[in-house]
Amino acid sequence: MSEPSSTPPDWAEALVTLLTPARDRDTIAGDLHEEYADRAAGRGRSSANWWYARQVLGFVRQAALLPGLALGLSLCGRMLIDVVAPLDDLASRAATTTYLGMLIYTLAGFRISYRTHQTASAAVVAVAATAIATIMQLTITLVAILAVASRLPAGSPTLRALQEGLDIPVIALLVIGGLAATIGGASGRMFTTRAPGSRWSMRT
Amino acid sequence: MADVLGVFEQAVLVAVMRLRGDGYGRTIHKDVVARLNRDVTASAVYATLDRLEDKGLVASRTGEGTPQRGGRAKRHFTVTAAGVRALNATRMATHNIWRGLTFPLKVRS
Numbered sequence: 001m002s003e004p005s006s007t008p009p010d011w012a013e014a015l016v017t018l019l020t021p022a023r024d025r026d027t028i029a030g031d032l033h034e035e036y037a038d039r040a041a042g043r044g045r046s047s048a049n050w051w052y053a054r055q056v057l058g059f060v061r062q063a064a065l066l067p068g069l070a071l072g073l074s075l076c077g078r079m080l081i082d083v084v085a086p087l088d089d090l091a092s093r094a095a096t097t098t099y100l101g102m103l104i105y106t107l108a109g110f111r112i113s114y115r116t117h118q119t120a121s122a123a124v125v126a127v128a129a130t131a132i133a134t135i136m137q138l139t140i141t142l143v144a145i146l147a148v149a150s151r152l153p154a155g156s157p158t159l160r161a162l163q164e165g166l167d168i169p170v171i172a173l174l175v176i177g178g179l180a181a182t183i184g185g186a187s188g189r190m191f192t193t194r195a196p197g198s199r200w201s202m203r204t
Numbered sequence: 205m206a207d208v209l210g211v212f213e214q215a216v217l218v219a220v221m222r223l224r225g226d227g228y229g230r231t232i233h234k235d236v237v238a239r240l241n242r243d244v245t246a247s248a249v250y251a252t253l254d255r256l257e258d259k260g261l262v263a264s265r266t267g268e269g270t271p272q273r274g275g276r277a278k279r280h281f282t283v284t285a286a287g288v289r290a291l292n293a294t295r296m297a298t299h300n301i302w303r304g305l306t307f308p309l310k311v312r313s
Contacts, residue, residue, distance in 0.1 A: 007274070021254070028250055030269065030276025031229035037272055058245025 006037035008052050018124055019059040022117040064125045067108030068132025071177075074100045075137045079165040083144075086157045098176070105129070105177040109184030114191055122185025126177045134168050141165035207259065207290040208297050215240055216252045217291055220262055220281045228267070228278040229253070253281060261287035 013029060020028045032055055039048035078097045082090065108129055109122030145162050152159045209217060219235035220227050227235070233249045256262045267278040283291070 020250070024250065024254075024279065026276045027266070027279040028229060028246070030273035030278065031233070032246060033276065034270075034273045035230050035233075054243075055246045058247035061245075062247045062251060 006040045008033060008036045009049060012049075012052050012056050015056050015124065016059060018116065018118055018121045019063050019112070021115045025116075060124070060128050063112050063121070064108070064128035064132060067104050067111075067125065068129040069136070070104045071101060071129055071133035071173075072136030074104065075133055075168070076140050076165075079137070079141065079161070082164070083158050083161040086161055101173070102176060102180040105180035106184035109181030110188035111184075113185035113188035115188075117189055119182060119185040119189050122181040122188070123178055126181035127174065129181075130170065130173045130177055133173070134170055137165060137168055207261070207293065209290055209294045212236075212240075212248070213252055213256060214291070214294055216249060217256060217261060217283060217287055220253075220256075220287075221283045221291065223281075225280060225282040228280050232281065256287070257281075259286075260284060261290050 013033075016029055016032060017025055032052065036048050036052050039051055074097060078093060081093065087093070105126055108125050112121045112125045113119055115121075141162060144165075145159070148162070149159065215236045216232060219232045219239070222235060223231055229246065229250060232253070233244070233246050236249055237244050253262065253264075257264060261284060262281045263284050264279050264281050267280050269275040269277045
């Protein structure tokens, strides 16, 4: 066994294990472990930790970027529609956005758990996708407010709709998204492929 | 007609070729980083290796684990005949695209 000092942090290894395909889980973790040990011996533990964290971020990004962007687009699209065509009763729009978000989380959960054969992977992707979507909407909304704020009177419907775009329901997204992704993940875990290129089959 | 590869796929496939069947994730990753001279995450290399294997351009076999790796096995990659054809086709395509031009190109002022 390796010396304790040449072992990657447990949390980081756990994330790699959660986000890598079932077939490659051991080999990928082993490759990263080997490189980590070499870096820790040559450049010190903090340099090795930093390197390992960047690799983990790469796996997170690979798994969550697509659903995160899709979710961010749906949130920003909803905000844009509210700005262009404000309504007094936004219930139907809110319901549409919620169902679309749930669909995105469910598909993201299915996709990752299908690859990793672990339902917990879906929860990690849900959290990361929420973070990506939140950052995307905050950035776009802030840029839009800065661009139009000086030209619009305070309290105008457009400005109000944009300001509401800053009020992102992160907790609700995490709870609903986590649940939807877990359901998708549980479904994804039931399926697996027999070999590259083969048809989908029920897992036994 | 063989596949024409993207730059990253080429870098990974050439690394596998260069390592002559002994290449595994870590050594392929190091080779790609050195050749492209930029930071590349391991996840990008593994995803590309998976894609190349799905296309039948590389084949893999599982090796033995070592204590350095926490006892975990290595996955060794080799280039298949289809992979060699794809590399040749890509090299030929690049050569044809550049024919008639002298490298490095000069900027007109």
